[in-house]
Amino acid sequence: MSLINILILVGFSLAIFIFSKFDRTHKLRNPLLLALSTGVIFWLQPALPIRGLDFWLPVATLALVALGWMLTSKPEERNPRATLITGALVIGTVLVIALTRYSGMTGIITPSRPPQTLNVLMVLLVVAMVLFLSYILLKGKSSLPYIVGVTILLVIFAALKLPVLTEWLSGLLRLWGGQSRELASALDLRWLGFSYIAFRLIHTLRDRQNGRLPAMALDEYFIYMLFFPAISAGPIDRSERFIKDLRQPFIPSAEVLGAASKRLVIGLLKKFVIADLLAMIALNTVNAGQITSTGWAWVLVYAYAFQIFFDFSGYTDIAISMGLLLGIKLPENFNAPYSKPNLTQFWNNWHMTLTQWFRAYFFNPLTRALRSSKNPVPVWAVILITQLATMTLIGLWHGITINFVLWGLWHGLGIFIQNRWSDWTKPLSARIQQNPSLNNVVTLFTTLLTFQFVALGWVWFALPSTDLSLQVFGRLFGMGA
Known part of the structure; x- marks a missing residue:
């Protein structure tokens, strides 16, 4: 994420923090977090050269999360009314984003122009049918949902991480979208947050299989999976700890604001001052081939060691600071x-x-x-x-x-x-x-x-x-x- 992205998300977090102070019912934080986290996966998704893919990948993320909930939730634990409201909020958010195609807001919410609204509606209908069929076929099975879910995630992971397979899939998607297959590249498929979402999905699938997963409503499951402070670089929270914070009435205070502000400043200094300065002399593909002395080689290696630490731990500090503003105490990572x-x-x-x-x-x-x-x-x-x-x-x-x-x-x-x-x-x-x-x-x-x-x-x-x-x-x- 860029500094501008982070500051905007901090602004949204601060707005929810302030709003929570006046929310005496403590019932509005979840819908706000759900809508914002859903929108953020579209907003932060990198622009891709394959037509429409930077819109469809976030849709696929939502579909995977919905499938994960269907495979892990017990029928007796579901609240039909609450589930319907959550589904309507998620679908409504997607449709609002799709409608920006006609508003001239391209590049503000999504990196490229969204597909036609009719196409979006058709895809959402197909996704709903697939989810329903999956539920019918897999309900009552003890281990099969876990096997199916993990298999799907591993196949996607291989498609994203194996350059040969990624390039082949890129060519196929380009051909399907009426683009030149010759321009396919392994860099064409960059899926925001997939690795971290996959870890959380496998965690819930496995714990459901072992009987350790806490009951979660659909909105809680979506917020846990898509929690925007931790979507791009972690940390990987456990569902039982996260849900405990989410269900706890959040009462904003000066102490929480002070702790969040301190953590944010530390994170910004680490990431955008120390790490970025070290990156100028850290080991990379370009300077590795230009090393002329043993001493300079050690400087490059040590600079990289500290650069990757300050970069990654800085992101974690920023995520934790936003989590505090939202009433969620994310786990430490370093x-x-x-x-x-x-x-x-x-x-x-x-x-x-x-x-x-x-x-x-x-x-x-x-x-x-x-x-x-x-x-x-x-x-x-x-x-x-x-x-x-x-x-x-x-x-x-x-x-x-x-x-x-x-x-x-x-x-x-x-x-x-x-x-x-x-x-x-x-x-x-x-x-x-x-x-x-x-x-x-x-x-x-x-x-x-x-x-x-x-x-x-x-x-x-x-x-x-x-x-x-x-x-x-x-x-x-x-x-x-």
């Missing part, structure tokens, strides 16, 4: 990760909600499966397999490329080695901890070593090709031309 003495603690404090999500829905189930298998797997092998698999998946989440796989393997192997080393040196560590001065020196050394390992790992993450990454590694250690 807790001084570069000050941690080992790689495990780094990942427990870097993008924490992502780490917790993978731990809950992949790492822990895989660990239990390996430990409960008929053929016992050695402990060291369980740790190696689970860490490599989890970190590789986290890498692939960022993009299906060799470099992201290597970045995941880099951290997976690092965590495994650190785990084994910590286990082997427990007696020595216990003796060191008895000497405070020595313990401080060792902690400082391991903290610097951990940061060095993480910073080097960013070389894989920041660059698009293995050859270029190896070239930078060579320059870092005084090798290469």
Whole structure:
């Protein structure tokens, strides 16, 4: 998001904050959040060269969320009247946005001119029919809704993240829209917030399957999925925590306003001052091939390490500040990760909600499966397999490329080695901890070593090709031309 986008959203959040002070019934916040979050996914959706796609992708987001609710809500928990009102509000918002086609407001609410209203109505009707048929076919099934939902999300994820598949799909959509297939590019399909929405959908599907999902009305489910402060960069909140805040009567106060303002200023400074200044010298595709000295190579790598931290944590601070203005306390995502003495603690404090999500829905189930298998797997092998698999998946989440796989393997192997080393040196560590001065020196050394390992790992993450990454590694250690 740009600074202008953020300031406008902060303005909307502040307006709801002020309005809530006079809303004695505490019943108007949800409709306002629902309508605003629905509109924001159209407004923030990047402009795309494929005709109409920057309108249809937000519509697809709404359809996926509606399908998620139908697959996770129990019939006895649904309120038909409330559901009808919510559906009408969402559809009404979409139609109002579609009608801007005739108002000359192109580029203000949507990046391009919306499709014809009749086409929008037809698509909405088809979506409603598909949702109804899905409900009829899947109701009463215990695991099938989860399997169907996750399969749909994984197929979409692959289509968006695998360049070859993305380019092929782009060509198909261009052909369908009467455009040249020859101009298809993997950059044509940029879907606002899909990754984060997919995480929340899988979370609700899985928890519904396990009987842990709290009952949610349709408006609550939509607001949870589309909550605009966290739509583009997280954090990934859990439904039970989010819904508790949403249902709590929100009483604005000077203390809340002060906390939100402080967090907003910190986030803006991180993102638009520190991170943007560091970006001028941080490692990237252009300057990676122009490195002429080992010292400058290290400057670029360290600058990137801090730039990505201040950029991402700045966005999180901004999201949390807007959440406070809306009565939602979003979870923390970063807790001084570069000050941690080992790689495990780094990942427990870097993008924490992502780490917790993978731990809950992949790492822990895989660990239990390996430990409960008929053929016992050695402990060291369980740790190696689970860490490599989890970190590789986290890498692939960022993009299906060799470099992201290597970045995941880099951290997976690092965590495994650190785990084994910590286990082997427990007696020595216990003796060191008895000497405070020595313990401080060792902690400082391991903290610097951990940061060095993480910073080097960013070389894989920041660059698009293995050859270029190896070239930078060579320059870092005084090798290469």
